[in-house]
Each structure stands twice: as structure tokens, then as C-alpha cells.
Amino acid sequence: MIDFRLDDEYEALRKTVHDFAQSEVKPVIGDFYIREEFPYEIVAKMGEMGLFGLPVAEEYGGMGGDYFALCLALEELARVDSSVAVTVEAGVSLGAMPIYRFGTEEQKRRWLPSLCTGEALGAFGLTEPGGGSDAGATKTRATVDGDGAEWVINGSKSFITNSGTDITGVVTVTAVTGTKPDGGKEISAILVPAGTPGFTVAPKYSKVGWNASDTHELAFDDCRVPVENLLGERGRGYAQFLRILDEGRVAIAALSVGLAQGCVDECLQYVGEREAFGNKIGAYQAIQFKIADMEARVHSARLAYYQAAAKMLRGEPFKKEAAIAKLASSNAAMDNARDATQIFGGYGFMNEFPVGRFYRDAKILEVGEGTSEVQRMLIARELGLK
Numbered sequence: 001m002i003d004f005r006l007d008d009e010y011e012a013l014r015k016t017v018h019d020f021a022q023s024e025v026k027p028v029i030g031d032f033y034i035r036e037e038f039p040y041e042i043v044a045k046m047g048e049m050g051l052f053g054l055p056v057a058e059e060y061g062g063m064g065g066d067y068f069a070l071c072l073a074l075e076e077l078a079r080v081d082s083s084v085a086v087t088v089e090a091g092v093s094l095g096a097m098p099i100y101r102f103g104t105e106e107q108k109r110r111w112l113p114s115l116c117t118g119e120a121l122g123a124f125g126l127t128e129p130g131g132g133s134d135a136g137a138t139k140t141r142a143t144v145d146g147d148g149a150e151w152v153i154n155g156s157k158s159f160i161t162n163s164g165t166d167i168t169g170v171v172t173v174t175a176v177t178g179t180k181p182d183g184g185k186e187i188s189a190i191l192v193p194a195g196t197p198g199f200t201v202a203p204k205y206s207k208v209g210w211n212a213s214d215t216h217e218l219a220f221d222d223c224r225v226p227v228e229n230l231l232g233e234r235g236r237g238y239a240q241f242l243r244i245l246d247e248g249r250v251a252i253a254a255l256s257v258g259l260a261q262g263c264v265d266e267c268l269q270y271v272g273e274r275e276a277f278g279n280k281i282g283a284y285q286a287i288q289f290k291i292a293d294m295e296a297r298v299h300s301a302r303l304a305y306y307q308a309a310a311k312m313l314r315g316e317p318f319k320k321e322a323a324i325a326k327l328a329s330s331n332a333a334m335d336n337a338r339d340a341t342q343i344f345g346g347y348g349f350m351n352e353f354p355v356g357r358f359y360r361d362a363k364i365l366e367v368g369e370g371t372s373e374v375q376r377m378l379i380a381r382e383l384g385l386k
């Protein structure tokens with residue numbers, strides 16, 4: 001039976017986040033964006049609402065929901081602003097989920113309660129200055145010191161979301177920890193608490209978009225953490241982040257759908273107000289067709305992520321569907337942002353209206369958590385093309 005209706009619980013969550021985004025985020029976020037300032041108060045409120053713990057079990061301080069609940073929340077947040085949405089996305093899917101999925105009981109009890117309430121933020125350091133798509137090219141190394149008590153980490157990571165805020169608690173870092181029997185790199189994931197000596201956070205980047213979110217380059221210089229900070233099994237780091245990225249792609253797809261929907265929302269209002277040549281511009285078929293195309297893109301992209309999430313929740317393989325959802329929805333976000341700014345004319349280029357922000361925020365959706373080319377590679381591989 002096919003049914004894409006949201007049940008009462010999902011719909012109540014969607015509506016709660018929708019109302020929050022419209023009343024608490026929309027009126028203020030544009031100024032944070034222009035000032036390139038991290039919105040701590042909004043993050044605290046989202047923490048109180050439980051958004052950072054949506055897919056985590058209650059025994060670890062979460063809401064006991066599922067990953068689809070997270071996606072619905074991300075869609076509603078991104079409908080208004082993507083910086084806020086990606087702060088939650090990265091905090092949950094890249095910060096908390098690796099610990100929740102692969103951590104020891106002790107690691108879960110130590111980190112998840114504060115990550116779930118938003119009192120602390122987690123980050124995931126995979127990308128390096130030398131490359132992101134080719135994760136096997138990781139150069140960061142971690143060796144066990146002489147008496148076997150500590151990992152000693154050396155290397156650097158680039159573009160890491162949530163890694164340098166006042167409330168950043170922990171960064172999961174991938175590092176080469178040895179050589180596999182086949183001669184390949186053994187990659188493991190290690191938890192590095194914020195403030196560990198030898199772990200330096202560079203000043204924030206100057207970015208094209210996501211300007212109210214937090215992104216830094218990180219350096220590890222003889223950074224020592226206890227051997228117990230290994231996340232999951234040694235040598236399983238590659239497999240772990242592939243799983244985390246598959247899930248994360250569904251989350252980024254939801255965020256992209258939110259941005260694409262936000263473009264439709266803004267345009268519907270504007271074309272009913274703006275006049276040209278004696279008519280509301282919404283009366284012109286060229287404008288109507290543009291909005292119809294935008295709506296069609298959002299609709300199909302949403303179905304793509306709902307279906308990927310449904311397979312994930314059923315425990316079925318969902319790699320191809322996640323890649324399709326991410327590819328289709330980031331395309332939809334880019335196309336809708338371009339059309340929306342065009343419909344706004346000169347005002348589309350002004351920070352006064354959200355569509356200019358949507359335009360700047362859309363581009364990264366084709367890059368982060370796997371570029372569009374990487375999504376195509378994954379889809380082709382799933383189709384048996386080698």
C-alpha cells in the first residue's frame with residue numbers, strides 16, 4: 001500500500017517546527033546572516049524543543065523519534081533559513097548520530113544528553129584541505145603512544161560545521177591508524193573533546209552562504225586523547241562514515257526541499273503584491289509557469305526524500321534512493337532559488353528579502369555531504385556500472 005500522508009505525530013511535529021520557524025526565526029535571522037553571527041538564542045530554543053535529539057532514544061536524553069522526524073523538522077527550518085537548519089542537521093546527523101550508532105555505552109552516556117538538548121554541539125571532521133570527495137585520501141594520522149594509553153593525532157580538517165562555537169563539545173575525527181592487510185589505509189574515527197591541547201580551531205571562514213552557521217578549519221598537532229575515545233572498532237572508520245553520510249544525504253535532501261519550498265512561499269506572496277504594466281505580476285503567464293515549475297520540483301524532490309527515508313526506517317538498503325534524493329532536491333533548490341530571485345527582480349538582489357539569502361545558500365547543497373558528481377557516481381555504481 002502506498003501512502004505518503006503524515007501520521008498525527010509527524011504532522012504535529014511538522015506544524016510545531018513550522019510555527020517556531022515562522023515566528024521565532026524568520027523575523028530575526030536575516031540580521032544574524034548579515035552580521036555573520038551564530039544565533040545562540042535560537043539554537044538554545046531549538047534545544048529546548050528537543051530538535052537536536054529527535055532520532056535519539058529517550059534513555060540518552062533524546063526524543064525517541066526517528067530520522068524522518070528529523071527530516072521533517074529540517075524541511076520546516078530551511079523553508080525559512082538554511083543556516084539554522086544546517087546547524088541542527090550537522091549537530092544531529094554528523095555530531096550525535098556517529099556516537100549514537102557506533103559509540104560504547106560510556107561514550108553515549110557521556111556525550112548524548114548534552115548534544116540532544118543543544119547545550120553542546122557535535123561536529124564531524126572528515127574533509128581535509130587536500131580533498132573531500134576522495135575520503136580515502138585522508139592524511140590525518142593517529143598513532144597509539146608508547147604506553148598504549150593515548151591516541152596522538154596529527155593533521156588537519158577543513159570546512160567543519162559546528163566545530164568552533166562557544167558550545168562545541170566534541171568533534172569526531174577520521175584518521176589513518178595503520179595499514180590494512182591488503183596494503184590500504186586503515187581509517188578509524190576518534191572523539192576529540194573541544195579544548196583538548198593540540199587541537200586548534202582556526203578563525204571562521206568568510207563564506208558565500210550559510211552565513212549564520214559555524215564553519216572552521218581544524219588543526220591537530222600532537223593532540224592526545226585517551227585510547228578509549230576510539231569510536232567503534234579500529235579500522236571501521238570508513239564504513240562508519242559511509243553509513244553516516246548515507247543518512248546525512250536524506251537529511252540534506254530534506255533541507256534542500258525546505259529551501260526550494262521557501263522560494264515558492266516567498267514568490268506566491270510577492271507576485272500578489274508587485275505590479276508591472278498595470279497588473280499584479282502574478283497575472284502574467286510567464287510568472288505563473290515559473291512558479292508552477294518551482295512547485296513541481298519541490299513536490300517531486302519531497303517524494304524522493306520521503307521514499308529514501310521510508311526505506312531507511314524499514315531497514316532496507318537505501319544508498320541509491322538517498323543519492324537520488326540528494327541530487328534531485330539540491331537541483332530543485334538551486335533552480336528554485338534562481339527563479340525566485342528572478343521573480344523578485346532587483347529586490348531579489350537585496351538582503352531585505354529572504355530570496356537573495358536562499359540564492360546564496362542553495363549552492364552548497366550541491367557540494368556538502370557529497371557533491372552532485374559523487375551522487376551520480378553512487379547511483380551509477382548501484383546500477384551495476386563499474
Ligand SMILES: Cc1cc2nc3c(=O)[nH]c(=O)nc-3n(C[C@H](O)[C@H](O)[C@H](O)COP(=O)(O)OP(=O)(O)OC[C@H]3O[C@@H](n4cnc5c(N)ncnc54)[C@H](O)[C@@H]3O)c2cc1C
Pocket residue numbers: 090094123124125126127130131132133134158159160161162207210215364367368369370371372373374
Ligand atoms: C559550508 C561547508 C560546510 C561543510 N561541513 C562539513 C563538515 O561538517 N564535515 C566535513 O567533513 N566536511 C564538511 N564540508 C566539506 C564538504 O563535504 C566537501 O567540500 C565536499 O565533500 C567536496 O569536497 P572538496 O571540497 O574537497 O571537493 P573535491 O573533492 O576537491 O572536488 C572538487 C570537484 O571535483 C569533483 N570530483 C571529485 N572527484 C570526482 C570524480 N571521481 N569524478 C568526477 N568529479 C569528481 C567534485 O564533484 C567537485 O566538483 C563542508 C563544506 C562546506 C563548504
